[in-house]
Amino acid sequence: MREISGNKKGIRDSVLAELQKLYDIQSPQLVSPELALKLADITDFINREISVYITRSGQIIEISIGDNSTVELPTFSGRRGAGRLSGIRCVHTHPGGNPNLSGVDISALKNNKYDAMVAIGVASPDFTQSTLTFGLITGIDSNENYTAECYGPYTIEEAENINFINTVGTIERILDKQTGGSSLQVTSERAILIGMEWGKNDSLWTVEDSLEELKQLADTAGATVIQKFIQKRPKPDPAFYIGRGKVQELALFAQQENIDLCIFDDELSPAQxxxxxxxxxxxxxxxxxxxxxxxxxxxxxNEGKLQVELAQLQYTLPRIMGKGLMLSRLGGGIGTRGPGETKLEVDRRRIRDRIAFIKEQIEKVKSVRSLHRAGRKKNNVFEVSLVGYTNAGKSTLLNTLTNSDIYAKDQLFATLDPTTRQLTLPNKQEIILTDTVGFIQRLPHQLIAAFRSTLEVVTEADLLVHVIDVSHELYKEQAAAVHEVLKEIGAETKPVITVYNKIDKLPPESKLAERLAQEEDTVCISAVKRLNLEALQQQIEKHLKNKAVEVTLEIPYSESAKAARLHSAANVLSQEYSERGTVLKVILPVEELDDYNEYILKSE
Structure with a gap:
């Protein structure tokens, strides 16, 4: 039946005949340009709203006429499972040119569980200038009510490029998980990885190596990687990065394999x-x-959470453009908008205010840490920082050296917040040893900026211990990536001991550890097997001697004030009393040598 329902009073038969012809149009997209333009033309002629109802296969099953501001919405007996949408989308027109969805539209979207509610703002006389917005059900809130989001406005041409079927599939999977339709357990997201090889590759990493690391990152985040793709181009496409054709090919693959997530191995521009x-x-x-x-x-x-949120907000801010399934912002409502502000402007203002607040909180934490560091400097406590690529074994090394039990696991970024422990060296000198967040190639600049205060433990350290996983086939490339980050944070001139860890994982016939051990300021160890840890501590002692020397002083009793001062100016190892004065064995900062040179025993 090709019936036209609704308010047909005063409508010519020729117009009804034109509306009946719309049943012949297939619209597998959100709304096809042909359908959108014909709806706009008829709407402008009769000055009434028109609504059409389309199945996922693109077939129009109902057409209805309203008045100049509303249209009656029929009821359909579609799929009604809690985790399923109706399988029907409503496309209707607004004669006045306003494409925004009304509150009634959103209510109808939720109540009827439409796949989408689309509003076309008719622009007359050039109907190609018409724009549209659409609403989607995006989830279920804590009160078990459906939530919805609006997207747009889009031009008719832009709307043609929206992969509506994949979007609806993703929404139904979200609803299915929220309603427990598939399993009581949280299932991991199915992901595909995309890398691109273009131009001259000056990087030490091949595209394949970088994609393999991206897979490890995706695994760490909890995704299940289904497939990896590599695209070769002369240069990135400014609009689609890997090219429109390749994106369309991947869209088909994603639809066939029920993919939830697509991860690119490079940073995309907001437009891309x-x-x-x-x-x-x-x-x-x-x-x-x-x-x-x-x-x-x-x-x-608390500091770690603040720093991560800061980095996320700085990354998100330029990407809020009012379009996109993931980049729209939930919230808003009564009491949240300034006069004359759009939702987009409110979102940006909120983010900027939050960024300012977080920076203020981080500065407060930073000032407290600076006080602690100043106290250690005053007491001549030397600070050594463990740095290195993520999963190189820094936390395990800290645990082994200091008999601690901080979280250490064979995964990327197991350590985020710096952990500090006291270590007593074989010469009885006490130092502070700090485990820091692991580095990675192309570490996001937002993270480096946000974690600047945390990374001060590296820039303020007296000595860096660079831990390298020598069993990794790309250990040289990983070491180079760490040097790049150290350079970026201003720590490239710090004295460094290079520690090749995990030598127990090398093949028995390998001579690599022996060759590397010949390098200056280098130690080959196994933190897990406790191999060569004494040599590492001796290397630390050797480096710290450049900042302090171990001496034995004999200070006359008449100058007891100088002897007492040593307890704050130096590290006192032992104290005895002779006939002539107090005998102290100390580790003395080199800048204090001139003041105590006359008291050094001749045997020194």
Missing amino acids: QRNIEGVMGIRILDRTALILDIFAQRART
Whole structure:
């Protein structure tokens, strides 16, 4: 039946005939340009709203006429499971040119569980200038009510590129998980990884190596990697990065394999991310967003959480454009908007205010840490920082040296918040040893900026111990990546001991550890097997002698004030009393030598 329902009073038969012809149009997209333009033309002619109802296969099953501001919405007996949408989308027109969805539209979307509610703002006389917005059900809130989000406005041409079917599939999987339709356990997201080889590769990393590391990152974040793709191009496409054709090919693969997530091995521009998301209809992440997500999972201390949130907000701010499934912002409502502000402007203002607040809180924490550091400097406590690529074994080394039990696991970014422990060297000198967050190639600049206060433990340290996983086939490339980060934070001139860890994992016939041990300021160890740890501590002692020397002083009793001062100016190892005065064995900072040179025993 090709019936036209609704308010047909005063409508000519010729117009009804034109509306009946719309049943012949297939619209597998959100709304096809042909359908959108014909609806706009008829709407402008009769000055009434028109609504059409379309199945996922693109077939129009109902057409209805309203008045100049509303249209009656029929009821359909579609799929009604809690985790399923109706399988029907409503496309209707607004004669006045306003494409925004009304409160009634959103209510109808939720109540009827439409796949989408689309509003076309008719622009007359050039209907190609018409724009549209659409609403989607995005989840279920704590009160078990459906939540919805609006997207747009889009031009009719832009709307054609939106991969509507994939988007609806993603929404139904979200609803299915929230309603417990698939399992009581949280299932991991199915992901595909995308890398691109272009131009001259000056990097030490091949595309394949970098994608393998991206897979480890995705595994760490909790995703299940289904497939990896590599695209070769002369240069990145400014609109779609890997090219529109490749994106369309991946969209088909994502639809066939029920993919939830697409992760790119490079940082995408906000426009590229929106464009790709529009075509593929699934969430798009780049390398930076993935690392930020892992850091968000790992943050435990208040400072760590603040720093991760700061990095995420700085990453998100330029990407809020009012379009895109993942980049829209929930919230808003009564009491949250300034006069004349759009929702987009409110979102940006909120983020900027939050960034300012977080920076203020981080500065407070930083000032407390500076006081602690000043106290250690005053007491001549030397600080040694463990640095290195993520999963190189820094936390395990700290545990082994200091008999601690901090979290150490064979995974990327197991340590996020710095951990400090006291270590007594064989010469009885006490130092502070700090485990720091692991580095990675192309570490996001947002993270480096946000974690600047935490990374001060590196820039302020007296000595760096660079831990390298020598069993990794790319250990040289990883070491180079660490040097790049040290350079970026201003720590490249710090004295460094290079520690090649995990020698127990090398093949028995390998001579690599023996060759590396010949290098200056280098130690080969196994933190797990406790191999060569004494040699490492001796290397630390050797380096710290450049900042302090071990001497035995005999200070006359008449100058007891100078002897007492040593307890704050030096590290006192032992104290005895002779006939002539107090005999102290101390580790004395080199800058104090002139003041105590006359008291050094001749045997020194």
